[in-house]
Amino acid sequence: MTLDLALFVVLASVIAASAIGVVVAHTIVRSAVFLLFTLIGVAFLYFLIGAEFLGAAQLIVYVGGTLVLLVFGGMLTSGGPFQTLRVRRLEWLFGGFVALAIFAALAQVSLALGQRPTTDAPLPPGAGPLGVAFLTSHLLPFEIVSVHLLVVLVGAAYLARTRKRAALGSEDSASRRNGGTP
Amino acid sequence: MIPLSYILILSAFLFACGVLCIATKRNAIGILMGVELVLNAANINFVAFARYVPGFQMDGQVFAVMVIVLAAAEAAVALAIILNFYNNRNTVDVDEANQLRG
Numbered sequence: 001m002t003l004d005l006a007l008f009v010v011l012a013s014v015i016a017a018s019a020i021g022v023v024v025a026h027t028i029v030r031s032a033v034f035l036l037f038t039l040i041g042v043a044f045l046y047f048l049i050g051a052e053f054l055g056a057a058q059l060i061v062y063v064g065g066t067l068v069l070l071v072f073g074g075m076l077t078s079g080g081p082f083q084t085l086r087v088r089r090l091e092w093l094f095g096g097f098v099a100l101a102i103f104a105a106l107a108q109v110s111l112a113l114g115q116r117p118t119t120d121a122p123l124p125p126g127a128g129p130l131g132v133a134f135l136t137s138h139l140l141p142f143e144i145v146s147v148h149l150l151v152v153l154v155g156a157a158y159l160a161r162t163r164k165r166a167a168l169g170s171e172d173s174a175s176r177r178n179g180g181t182p
Numbered sequence: 183m184i185p186l187s188y189i190l191i192l193s194a195f196l197f198a199c200g201v202l203c204i205a206t207k208r209n210a211i212g213i214l215m216g217v218e219l220v221l222n223a224a225n226i227n228f229v230a231f232a233r234y235v236p237g238f239q240m241d242g243q244v245f246a247v248m249v250i251v252l253a254a255a256e257a258a259v260a261l262a263i264i265l266n267f268y269n270n271r272n273t274v275d276v277d278e279a280n281q282l283r284g
Contacts (some may be wrong), residue, residue: 007183014191019199019219028211035215038196042222049189050235054246058225061250066218066257073261074211077268087206095205099198106194114187124232124239130247138244145251152255159262 007048015041026084028074032067039063053127189230197223208263210274214257221253 005142014037021034046055125133133140196219203216225246232242264274271278 002183004184008188012188015192016195016199019196022215022219023199023203023206028209031212031215035218038219040220042196042226045189045192045226046229049184049229051192051229051232051243051246054225054229054243054250057247057250062218062222066254068192069257069261070214073214073256073264074263077211077274085207085209085212087208091206095202098205099202102201103194106197107191110190110194114185114189115279124243127226129240130243133240133244137240137278141244141248145248149251149255152259156258156262160265 005049008045011041011045011048015045026081028078028085029071032071032074036067037069038079039067050123053130186230189226190202193223193226193230196226196260198222208275208277210260210267210276213276214260217260218253218257221249225249 018034018037018041022031022038025031025034038057043055043058043063046052046058195201200216200219200223204213207213207216228242228246228249231238232240232246235242255270267279
């Protein structure tokens with residue numbers, strides 16, 4: 001067993017165990033912590049495969065950005081401390097069956113794909129060639145994604161803004177606001 | 183050298199975990215976590231093929247970067263929608279979101 005394979009086995013077991021933890025955790029905060037380990041494991045898997053830039057991007061964007069967003073969402077929307085999630089047994093049964101079927105189908109395809117001869121290609125291009133490709137041959141998706149990010153920024157700010165509560169107690173809140181801006 | 187099928191099977195497992203998470207969780211944030219797992223599984227496949235298929239080296243990484251960006255954007259918008267829903271209903275249980283039911 002080479003060093004690559006040994007490292008992969010360790011990483012894969014960490015990723016798989018924490019992915020199961022995300023599914024079976026009872027509170028949303030524990031799910032977030034398990035998701036943290038999954039994302040970090042995937043980032044190290046990218047480093048192991050040889051895609052350093054993607055590993056760094058995964059660490060920065062996913063672990064540093066998306067996960068913090070999820071934790072904040074969990075904190076802002078929890079009804080109280082230690083709120084547990086309940087799942088009925090029947091749902092576990094059906095969901096587990098569907099997940100198992102999907103896993104079986106995908107694993108079969110994966111094994112079939114693994115039969116094909118793969119060349120031991122040189123390492124995938126690093127950050128420099130990737131940046132050149134983004135500005136030359138892949139310019140259109142790059143621009144589309146940047147415009148998309150702008151739209152998402154405006155849309156998320158529009159959706160998440162605080163608006164006056166029309167339904168519950170509009171009169172006393174209006175009187176408390178003392179004629180401020182609505 | 184890691185065999186390609188090992189990485190693909192790991193990604194299939196991650197995908198199945200994400201689907202199970204989406205199917206069983208009631209909390210909208212939990213469903214969002216399942217979606218993140220699914221996107222990560224797809225991303226692992228892109229990077230693995232970028233490593234092992236000669237003609238796909240640049241494209242695989244470009245696709246993976248796009249997926250990371252789109253996942254971040256999707257999380258931001260979904261969180262804004264969830265916060266709006268929480269402001270209206272005082273809960274994030276997705277079973278409560280039945281206003282449009284015919």
